[in-house]
Structure formats: C-alpha cells, structure tokens
Amino acid sequence: MKLIHKLEPLWWILFGAGGFVAGFFLPALLLGVLILAPLGLLGDGLSYDRAHALAASLPGKVFLSAVISLVLWHCAHHLRHFALDLGSHSLAPLAAYVSYGLALAGTVATLAIVGAL
Amino acid sequence: MSAHAPAAPKTRTAPPRPPSGFPLGFYRYRNYVLFAATSVFMALGCFALLEAVYALSRGEAAWNAWLAAMAKPHFLVLSTVILLFTLYFAFRFGWVGRKIGAGRIGPVPRPPLPMLVLGVAPLGGFVTLWLILLAVLAGVLR
C-alpha cells in the first residue's frame, strides 16, 4: 500500500490523460463503432476492409492502444477514489489493488489484441 | 491559549456529521455520484471497443458477425446508455478541467483573458473534434 501511496502522482496523471482522451475521442468512437456501424448508418466507412486498414495502420494501432488503455486507467483511479468517498476504509487497499490491477490487465490485453491486428 | 491561565479540560464532543445530502440527497452530490458512475460505463465502452478490435483481427466474417450482434436492440440500448454517460463525462470533465489551464503551471504563466474565455466554452472544441472523428470513421475524411 505504501507503494500505491508513493505513486499517487502517477495514478493521477494517468487519470488526467485518460480523461483528456476520453473527452476528446470516446464519444465519437463509441457512437461510430457501437451504434452507427452496426445500424449500417456509416455507409462503408467501417466495412471490414476499411476498418481493418484504419485500425491496423501504425497510427491506428497507436491511437487505439492509447485511447483504450488510458481510459481504463482513468476509470480505475476514479472508481478507487469513489470507493474511498463511500467510506470503505478497511477496503482501501483492496480497492486500490483491484482497480489498478484490472487497469494493468486491461492495458496488457489491449496491447495484445491491438497488436494482433 | 493564554500563557498564564491553565488549559481548561476539554468537554466531550459529538462525532463529526457527514455533509448533508451525501451521496444521493442533494442534487450536486447526486451529480458527483453520476460522474463517478461514468467510469463504470466508459470502462464497459472500452471493453466493447476491445471486442470490436478482436473481431476485426479474426477476419471479415467475425467482424460482420460482431456488427450484427451489436445491432440487436438490447445492445443498442446499452450502447446508448454508455454513450450518454460518456457525453456527460466529457462535458463535466471539460467544464471543470479548464481550471487547470486557467492557472500557472510551472514556468508557463496563466493564459491571457481571451484564452481563458475560450476555455470556458469547451463545447465547441469538443463537438468539432467529435464530428471530425466521425467523419473519419464514416469514410468521408481520409
């Protein structure tokens, strides 16, 4: 837990960066990929060939890895602190390990999945 | 405390009372809870994006199957809820996040007044960027 406390500025900058990219990119990404594309409203913008070309390009891979992992770190930090606000003092170490652990796992999974493109 | 008089014995105190209306009783604390909830839904959104990328990496059939699955009503509802929470997050984070840019950061001084006024309206900048990104996804750009 001491290490977690020592690294607070790191968790915060990941939170801030994640919030930054979430604000700038997530709404359009989610609208396009989760709603418009399945409904066929993007024309052939996200047809397999084009989507694969976009995502598998180097800028595409960097973009996807950065956005998804940073947003996961943002969510982890926010939820960990909110758990503290709700009064779970005894659960504080658990909240920290679980949230950052999941974010780390998510980052690894993101790099693996994006890398496999 | 006076240096001459002995300190009076302290009387029993009542324990601190939490802020009134926290977490769900007062509308601003309720918004704070909603703001925290955005993290749950954004994480779900990230999970969905990862699913999409994974489907993309497994070939055309998998990608089209994933798109078809996401077009089912219950997933569309979930996606809409995720999107709404993400939008709420973006506005609130942008609205309060501008405060960081409003002050001195190390050697970089506070921005001049016109820049501060611009920072008060993150809405225009956000929406512009979102439209550009949507256009990229739709194949209209690049």
Added chain:
Amino acid sequence: MELRKVKFEVLRFRPEQDDEPVFQTYEIECMEDWVVLDALNAIKDDVDPTLSHRWSCRMGVCGSCGMLVNGRPVLTCAAFVRNYSGTIRVEPLSNFPIVRDLVVELDSFVAKIKSVKPWIIRKIEKDVAEGEYRQSPEQLDEFKQFSMCINCALCYAACPVLANEPDFVGPAAIALAHRYNLDSRDEGNAERFEVLDSHDGVYACSYANECSQVCPKHVDPGGAIQQAKLNDFLQWAHLLPKRSFT
C-alpha cells in the same frame, strides 16, 4: 417593516446533558432584512440563552459564523431569512466534531493550515536596509484570488472526501499553500511539497468542486487544487524543480 414568524429547527448538543445531538424548534418573529445570524441572536437574547453559536463581524469577513442552513454550509451573517421558506434547519458545520450546539472543534482545520507553512519563506531574509521586496501588479494577480480566504471552513464542511478521510489536508490549506507557491517573494515551494505530495495531500481530492461552490469569498480552492496537482506531478517527476516560478 414587516415581521414574519419563522420556525427554526436548531441542532442542540450539551455534553453535560445530551447523549447525542438533538433538534430543538424555536419560532420567532423575523424582520424582513434579517439574516439567519440575527435570528440566532434573537433566540439567544429573548428565548433561550443556553444556545451557543460563534459569530463576530456579522458582515462576511471574519469567517466565524459558518453553519449548515438547510443542509448547505453558509455564513449565517450572509444567509437572508427571506430567501428560505418553511422551517429553517440550522446545524453546526459537517465533518467537524461538535463541541456544543452550533460550535464545532476546528483544531484539525487550524493544524492543517499551519502544516502548509502559510508564510513567506526565504532562504536568506533581506536586510531591512536593502529595501522592500518589489512585486508587480501582474505578479500579485497570480495569487491574489487564493489569498482571499477568511478561514471560515465552509469548504471543509462541503467536501465529500473529508467525510471519510478526515486526514485530507483540505481545500483551504491547499489553496493557501498554492497561494504562497505562486508568490514571487516566496522561496518555500520545496518545504510545502511533502505535505502537498502525501496521499492525504492534493491527490486525495476527487474534484467534487463543492468547496468552490460554497466559498463565500470566491477563492476557488477547487481550481487551486487542480493546478497544484499538475504542478506537483511535474515536480514529483523531476520535470520541474521545486521552486516558485513567479
């Protein structure tokens, strides 16, 4: 001037007779231009002399009369009775132990303010014969807003983090530390760093921004804390030295 009968539901706590705080209702005639503090003083003067509450300047500069009115932290000298309808609930500030009735124990608040060393720190003090420290209006502007704090502790009462993390340094202390770190005359950034950087320091803030919402002097401690977080990160990561930049 019209008089209006108003009911006040006031939290009482007398350690010698009460096991725990209990509400007591008073009904008094209030004049149109009264503030809640006027009503409390009228209750104490004419109805119940045992009621205890803090007040001093009655004009919003001393910070003594902070209380919860209908659940929100306000200076009672600035809370007009006519702006409330129905029964007005008056309680002592949240997040602080209650000494008696509407009086809270502010020891932790004072200790936190002191912990950030809220004074000009110089490595070497200038000799008086060398003249004054000169500061331009632009340099003053950098920190002036954060110097307006009257230590009323309303921000501590409103902060949802403090409810469960009582060791959090708190909005007023961080805003004050930031005020001195931005002061061109100050060289004590490194000395304040440890308190701000600790996990009870700036990073315990979850940016509810309630502090800025209730601040009667528009100090915007929430904004100060966010700026302090970024500055602190850059210094923690050794991207910036620990010194004032103004």
